[in-house]
Amino acid sequence: MGEELLSVKNLTTSFKIDGTYYPAVDGVSLDIQPNEVVALVGESGSGKSATAFSLMKLHRNARIEGQVDFEGKDLLKINEKKMNTIRGGEMAMIFQDPMTALNPLMKIKLQIMETLKIHKTKAKSERESYAIELLSRVGIPNPERVGEAFPHELSGGMRQRVVIAIAIANRPRLLIADEPTTALDVTIQAQILDLIRELQEDLNSGVLLITHDLGVVAEMADRVAVMYAGQIVEIAPVKELFKYPKHPYTRSLLNSLPHEEQMGSRLHVIEGVVPALNKMDRDSCRFAPRIPWIPAEAHEHNPELREISPEHYVRCTCYKDFYLKSDPDIGLQVEQEQMENGAEEVKE
Numbered sequence: 001m002g003e004e005l006l007s008v009k010n011l012t013t014s015f016k017i018d019g020t021y022y023p024a025v026d027g028v029s030l031d032i033q034p035n036e037v038v039a040l041v042g043e044s045g046s047g048k049s050a051t052a053f054s055l056m057k058l059h060r061n062a063r064i065e066g067q068v069d070f071e072g073k074d075l076l077k078i079n080e081k082k083m084n085t086i087r088g089g090e091m092a093m094i095f096q097d098p099m100t101a102l103n104p105l106m107k108i109k110l111q112i113m114e115t116l117k118i119h120k121t122k123a124k125s126e127r128e129s130y131a132i133e134l135l136s137r138v139g140i141p142n143p144e145r146v147g148e149a150f151p152h153e154l155s156g157g158m159r160q161r162v163v164i165a166i167a168i169a170n171r172p173r174l175l176i177a178d179e180p181t182t183a184l185d186v187t188i189q190a191q192i193l194d195l196i197r198e199l200q201e202d203l204n205s206g207v208l209l210i211t212h213d214l215g216v217v218a219e220m221a222d223r224v225a226v227m228y229a230g231q232i233v234e235i236a237p238v239k240e241l242f243k244y245p246k247h248p249y250t251r252s253l254l255n256s257l258p259h260e261e262q263m264g265s266r267l268h269v270i271e272g273v274v275p276a277l278n279k280m281d282r283d284s285c286r287f288a289p290r291i292p293w294i295p296a297e298a299h300e301h302n303p304e305l306r307e308i309s310p311e312h313y314v315r316c317t318c319y320k321d322f323y324l325k326s327d328p329d330i331g332l333q334v335e336q337e338q339m340e341n342g343a344e345e346v347k348e
């Protein structure tokens with residue numbers, strides 16, 4: 001691998017519940033290279049946003065441990081003053097809901113000029129024209145007029161473009177996009193994703209793209225990290241992951257996508273939910289309770305991420321025994337084998 005832009009090691013972010021800290025991000029290690037888009041995927045509650053917020057040091061009441069090396073600095077060791085210069089500068093974030101990221105009482109143009117001022121990116125005399133240029137760059141028609149507007153006067157898609165303009169204003173080396181298109185219509189989604197990709201290539205920056213949408217991942221990512229119950233359970237280059245998914249969770253997620261050949265049949269549903277932080281068995285395979293048809297012996301104790309082919313890492317050996325319950329042929333075959341094995345045991 002080349003020179004890392006971001007290198008996260010054993011990141012553990014814990015929240016207090018009834019007086020005890022429980023990790024929501026549990027030993028996450030992840031690298032991002034310049035010009036690379038890494039997608040972080042997983043269901044709601046798997047710890048994606050908690051990871052992003054930890055990288056940006058935006059949590060108020062969390063205990064954060066591990067190492068977050070960004071361009072040679074461990075962000076977990078630097079003070080808040082220094083972090084303020086990095087946040088919104090070399091490292092920027094696009095949030096899920098543009099309305100919460102914007103100041104409702106401030107004109108758009110002034111909000112962009114403010115970030116240019118804080119990070120000393122442009123001289124005072126240049127800030128206004130550069131703010132308008134940025135609005136035009138993110139595809140906002142009539143940028144002078146939009147610059148004079150307040151956030152509530154714009155559509156959701158336009159607001160997200162403004163948020164992106166603010167995020168790229170200081171030419172960040174790393175962009176963290178947390179579900180950047182969830183709040184938008186499908187047609188606008190594609191435009192916003194194209195825009196992020198275009199700007200990322202232009203700035204040669206790394207992107208951590210958080211999403212639960214595997215269609216977006218296929219479109220955008222170079223590598224994919226699949227997260228479940230606070231841990232990365234599989235990480236691989238995007239083509240490899242879609243072609244040879246291994247972890248039962250990854251395979252279940254991929255199988256819940258509509259395929260042409262499944263037209264008319266029911267989609268696979270992953271039964272159950274991600275366990276609550278204080279109700280989780282942390283010593284075994286965390287996905288085991290959701291695939292009860294796989295024998296307990298198939299799971300490892302304290303499974304670790306293991307490289308199974310170049311750049312492809314999987315946690316827990318249970319992937320070797322896993323079959324999708326919705327795959328009746330394999331299911332029947334395995335059931336048959338289990339019955340035969342059971343019958344032999346009885347015979348002995």
Ligand SMILES: Nc1ncnc2c1ncn2[C@@H]1O[C@H](COP(=O)(O)OP(=O)(O)OP(=O)(O)O)[C@@H](O)[C@H]1O
Nearest residue numbers: 015024042043044045046047048049050051276277
């Ligand atoms: N501030 C907090 N205090 C306590 N628990 C929290 C806090 N933030 C997140 N959690 C818990 O941490 C776990 C991970 O949440 P997180 O929001 O990171 O998941 P996510 O994968 O980003 O989900 P979503 O897609 O819904 O945003 C969940 O169990 C959540 O309830």
